[in-house]
Amino acid sequence: MTIADVRQNVRSGATPEQIAAEFSETVEAKDHEINAFLSRDVVMADASRSAKPLYGVPIAVKDVIMTKGIKTTAASRMLENHIAVYDAHVVEQLKDAGATIFGKTNCDEFAMGASTEQSAFGPVHNPVNSAYVPGGSSGGSAAAVAADMCVAALGSDTGGSIRQPAAFCGLVGLKPTYGRVSRYGLIALCSSFDTIGPIAKNVTDAATVFEAIAGYDRRDGTTIPNEVPRVIQQLEQSIQGLRVGVPKEYFVEGMDAEVEKLTRAMMKRLESLGATLVDVSLPLSKYAVPTYYVILPAEASSNLARFDGMRYGTRYRNESPESGMSRLWDAYSSSRAKFGPEPKRRMMIGSFVLSSGYADQYYKQAQYVRAKMKQEMDEVFQTVDVLVSATTPTPAFKLGERLKDPLTMYLADVLTSPANITGVPAISMPSGATREGLPVGFQIMGKPLDEATILRVAYQLEQASLV
Amino acid sequence: MQIDSQLVRKLAHLSRIQLSDSEVETFSHQLTSIADFVGTLSEVAGASDLRVRQISGLSNVWSADLPETSIAPDDIIRAFPERDDRTLSVPPIL
Numbered sequence: 299m300t301i302a303d304v305r306q307n308v309r310s311g312a313t314p315e316q317i318a319a320e321f322s323e324t325v326e327a328k329d330h331e332i333n334a335f336l337s338r339d340v341v342m343a344d345a346s347r348s349a350k351p352l353y354g355v356p357i358a359v360k361d362v363i364m365t366k367g368i369k370t371t372a373a374s375r376m377l378e379n380h381i382a383v384y385d386a387h388v389v390e391q392l393k394d395a396g397a398t399i400f401g402k403t404n405c406d407e408f409a410m411g412a413s414t415e416q417s418a419f420g421p422v423h424n425p426v427n428s429a430y431v432p433g434g435s436s437g438g439s440a441a442a443v444a445a446d447m448c449v450a451a452l453g454s455d456t457g458g459s460i461r462q463p464a465a466f467c468g469l470v471g472l473k474p475t476y477g478r479v480s481r482y483g484l485i486a487l488c489s490s491f492d493t494i495g496p497i498a499k500n501v502t503d504a505a506t507v508f509e510a511i512a513g514y515d516r517r518d519g520t521t522i523p524n525e526v527p528r529v530i531q532q533l534e535q536s537i538q539g540l541r542v543g544v545p546k547e548y549f550v551e552g553m554d555a556e557v558e559k560l561t562r563a564m565m566k567r568l569e570s571l572g573a574t575l576v577d578v579s580l581p582l583s584k585y586a587v588p589t590y591y592v593i594l595p596a597e598a599s600s601n602l603a604r605f606d607g608m609r610y611g612t613r614y615r616n617e618s619p620e621s622g623m624s625r626l627w628d629a630y631s632s633s634r635a636k637f638g639p640e641p642k643r644r645m646m647i648g649s650f651v652l653s654s655g656y657a658d659q660y661y662k663q664a665q666y667v668r669a670k671m672k673q674e675m676d677e678v679f680q681t682v683d684v685l686v687s688a689t690t691p692t693p694a695f696k697l698g699e700r701l702k703d704p705l706t707m708y709l710a711d712v713l714t715s716p717a718n719i720t721g722v723p724a725i726s727m728p729s730g731a732t733r734e735g736l737p738v739g740f741q742i743m744g745k746p747l748d749e750a751t752i753l754r755v756a757y758q759l760e761q762a763s764l765v
Numbered sequence: 766m767q768i769d770s771q772l773v774r775k776l777a778h779l780s781r782i783q784l785s786d787s788e789v790e791t792f793s794h795q796l797t798s799i800a801d802f803v804g805t806l807s808e809v810a811g812a813s814d815l816r817v818r819q820i821s822g823l824s825n826v827w828s829a830d831l832p833e834t835s836i837a838p839d840d841i842i843r844a845f846p847e848r849d850d851r852t853l854s855v856p857p858i859l
Binding site for chain 1 (some may be wrong): 768772773776777779780781782783784788792795796798799800802803804805806807808809811812826828836837840841843844845846847853855856857858859
């Protein structure tokens with residue numbers, strides 16, 4: 299069911315309660331196999347919002363986003379009983395637009411992962427084929443939408459966590475420009491990369507949710523004051539004459555042959571819609587993942603320092619050691635021992651790359667490469683309107699396949715992390731499926747603040763595929 | 766860059782995390798391969814150029830210091846991991 303379907307139902311007299319009840323039945327029937335939801339608490343649409351664009355639309359929210367009065371765990375034992383005391387800005391916006399907040403979705407612990415296998419509450423299965431991962435870290439959000447357990451969902455994207463699961467589950471996922479959507483109430487992972495965006499069944503739904511959540515918020519000093527354009531009104535505009543850059547480095551070594559074929563077919567379709575393909579080069583792209591895995595752990599190690607077992611979250615205590623300071627150390631370290639392996643790994647890498655003696659070699663060098671990548675991206679966008687590529691080099695992988703080797707898992711971000719490092723908006727949309735039936739994603743990156751153009755390109759491609 | 770068990774224990778201490786002996790060994794292997802991987806960044810020359818360090822183009826943001834409704838204290842108190850009525854309990858350190 300899409301947003302247009304819900305609107306039709308509402309026009310025919312259905313109430314938000316009836317619509318939510320229908321989706322609850324689907325969750326009841328399917329989620330014991332998929333494990334997409336960590337909480338099924340529902341906040342019903344406010345009847346005074348009946349004229350609003352999302353009235354009665356059940357939207358699930360990733361469990362790293364605060365929902366007042368509802369358990370918000372970040373899929374971690376550290377917050378397993380934490381009831382959020384306030385709503386994130388995006389949740390306020392959804393409520394204001396008439397949406398029904400439809401449960402909290404599973405994810406990798408503190409959004410650290412690319413498969414949703416790092417959740418403390420069990421992995422999520424891909425609804426397309428349950429032997430495969432749904433992607434991550436917003437894997438529960440994507441699986442919930444793909445299995446029609448909600449209409450759309452919010453995810454967060456720090457290195458590809460909206461786009462990669464959208465690709466693996468055959469959906470549309472939008473990572474807005476950094477600063478376009480307020481991070482107030484998002485549990486911080488890497489504050490200079492984190493974004494919130496929609497995962498939806500089609501481009502129009504993604505655009506509708508984006509319009510509802512985007513815009514300035516004084517509680518997030520990094521939000522951009524510029525007015526948010528009406529992106530939906532621009533979807534129908536032709537892309538005749540649009541200049542589409544094809545970065546040669548994005549056909550990475552080891553790319554699956556079927557993924558490459560489907561990606562090139564989408565490029566052909568762009569040409570048939572009147573766009574001009576332009577070969578471009580972004581030579582620093584090969585350093586995107588190493589840059590990402592220095593800056594992210596550095597910021598994450600600072601952001602996760604607040605989970606000390608004192609003011610909120612879970613506190614564990616061993617038998618008290620003798621001296622005072624060691625009691626305090628024990629309270630911290632035994633509580634924080636409950637973090638899963640991925641947060642532990644990243645906090646230690648963060649401490650390593652920031653520590654005296656290594657900071658110049660790792661952290662400062664990564665900030666330098668990030669700056670150079672941004673320059674490179676700005677220069678390419680002087681000559682083209684958008685950049686296109688596959689979203690991921692491979693389709694979904696099997697559960698357990700990459701879990702033992704963190705580095706292989708990190709490489710899943712190779713085509714998505716550049717947009718986070720440089721702050722530009724990017725969308726993933728389906729390009730087709732492999733012979734095995736696994737969905738493949740096509741990525742369109744845009745200029746800063748130009749979500750309108752990437753949504754328009756995606757919409758035009760989507761319409762062309764329906765013909 | 767070898768991250769041996771001694772360095773893992775130091776990083777765990779800096780991160781305030783207790784690790785078991787088997788975790789120390791696993792992390793030593795994993796962190797070494799990650800450090801080698803991210804070490805490839807040193808191939809990009811020119812890091813001494815301070816002009817390109819700052820990329821965000823952002824400047825400080827100021828907002829008016831006005832009274833506003835804050836989160837209800839009782840809601841915050843309910844989130845304490847241990848409490849005695851309205852008092853936050855913490856481990857004694859003295």
